Amino acid sequence: MIDKQSPIPIYHQLEEYIKQLIESGILKPDEAIPSEREYSEQYQISRMTVRQALNNLVNDGYLYRQKGRGTFVNKQKVEQKLQGLTSFTEDMKERGLVPSSRLISFEIIPAEPQLARKLDIKENTPVYEIKRVRMADNLPMALETTCLPANLVKGLTEEIINKSLYQHIEEKLSLTISEATQQIEASIAKETEVNHLQVESGSPVLLIVRTSFLEDGTPFELVKSAYRADRYKFVHTMQRATK
Amino acid sequence: MIDKQSPIPIYHQLEEYIKQLIESGILKPDEAIPSEREYSEQYQISRMTVRQALNNLVNDGYLYRQKGRGTFVNKQKVEQKLQGLTSFTEDMKERGLVPSSRLISFEIIPAEPQLARKLDIKENTPVYEIKRVRMADNLPMALETTCLPANLVKGLTEEIINKSLYQHIEEKLSLTISEATQQIEASIAKETEVNHLQVESGSPVLLIVRTSFLEDGTPFELVKSAYRADRYKFVHTMQRATK
DNA sequence: TCTTTCAACTGGTATAGACATCTAAATCCA
DNA sequence: TGGATTTAGATGTCTATACCAGTTGAAAGA
Secondary structure: OOOOOOOOOHHHHHHHHHHHHHHOOOOOOOOEOOOHHHHHHHOOOOHHHHHHHHHHHHHOOOEEEEOOOEEEEOOOOOOHHHHOOOOHHHHHHHOOOOEEEEEEEEEEEEOOHHHHHHHOOOOOOEEEEEEEEEEEOOEEEEEEEEEEEOOOOOOOOHHHHHHHHHHHHHHHOOOOEEEEEEEEEEEEOOHHHHHHHOOOOOOEEEEEEEEEEEOOOOEEEEEEEEEEOOOOOEEEEEEOOOO | OOOOOOOOOHHHHHHHHHHHHHHOOOOOOOOEOOOHHHHHHHOOOOHHHHHHHHHHHHHOOOEEEEOOOEEEEOOOOOOHHHHOOOOHHHHHHHOOOOEEEEEEEEEEEEOOHHHHHHHOOOOOOEEEEEEEEEEEOOEEEEEEEEEEEOOOOOOOOHHHHHHHHHHHHHHHOOOOEEEEEEEEEEEEOOHHHHHHHOOOOOOEEEEEEEEEEEOOOOEEEEEEEEEEOOOOOEEEEEEOOOO
């Protein structure tokens, strides 16, 4: 279990070991794990080394401590992933649905003033505009419009879009999206949305507008989505700033 | 600077001291701070104690380390606020609006099965239920229902609610909310919402259901809000998981 | 039977020292 | 001059030990 000769630090080995027990469900939420002194004696390692492992797991949210009582397993954070940036595809997979898309239009257009401002480019700079109906288990889920500055992602084709736009961006262009802002509001489906989403007129939709940024802060894309309110719920976890 | 006789842990004193230097701008981003051994000798404390202080500051994002080179000051985080948990009051203030409330009802009720499950308590356990119309600049903004297990916040009064529920929770009861999950969806205003929010029937509303948790993972409150879609937009910043 | 006391746990704080590994500057040598 | 080597100093890992402070349950006492 613990190999003192390994070049991998002992605390890290213990960390991975405990993490595995939690993720596999052998250690259940609110269950106490062995005390620091027990680990120390069992593996013949210093208590401080055990503490280093446990501290990391506490910081990562796997465990919590109670002075005088012990160290306990935290409830699994399902949302850990959701905290990150999720594409429609990843989002649907996580919900256990099969994602698919139908391309509606794909063209290069000059950026309108509002779009130009949000992408921090000059007016009329060419941008790719991709309109798609996003589906889950073959049912329309959202109408999505993606806008990307053409100079950042040259040579985009329908084929690439249909395969995986994000994979292409990350692997082929080696660009990394590090941050995003989302604005979420409720509305009533407009006519195009009624048509493409196959809802009755007057139906509520959840509008999500996402602006993504690269590591250096350059705006990279603007994605506007209108989700069918009867099928989609946006879930989101926040952690308080530790002040 | 460092008082060894103080009941406040030494590592915590050092932590606050360095944090202050960073926040006041005396230590600038990417600047190296004194080495661990320097702190150790200067204040006659163990290097491990210094490391505990620095580790905490690294975890909180104030510092970063480079093996063999030193420890450096991180860039200030802008998004800290949005990432944190915001009450309606804080939210509105940040938007430059004046928040107020009108209490609709305040009672102790037995928890229904669904509520009990979400708050992880037994059915029919007494909970406080607070219904309020939340207003911004004296215009109805949202209809909000807050449910709290009565055993966690004994002796709640109308007066406390009208003053500041969160302040009471943090300062008087010394409970800390460390995490929250939110579910956001779009809907059409129901009758009570139409009445209290003064919207036309058929108007869209943004529904936000928030569950807050204490540091040990205990569910603490469930807040259901229906926002007027024409007045409210939910904004939210995400950072990609650093893997 | 009920209450109090206390011992045996728990994690929290702190020390002093050892060796490893990495970095960058100084030094040496061809 | 230019490249290799040494070296000083930085963080990283780990040990062994000590005492503090909160929790709990069993033993002792009323």
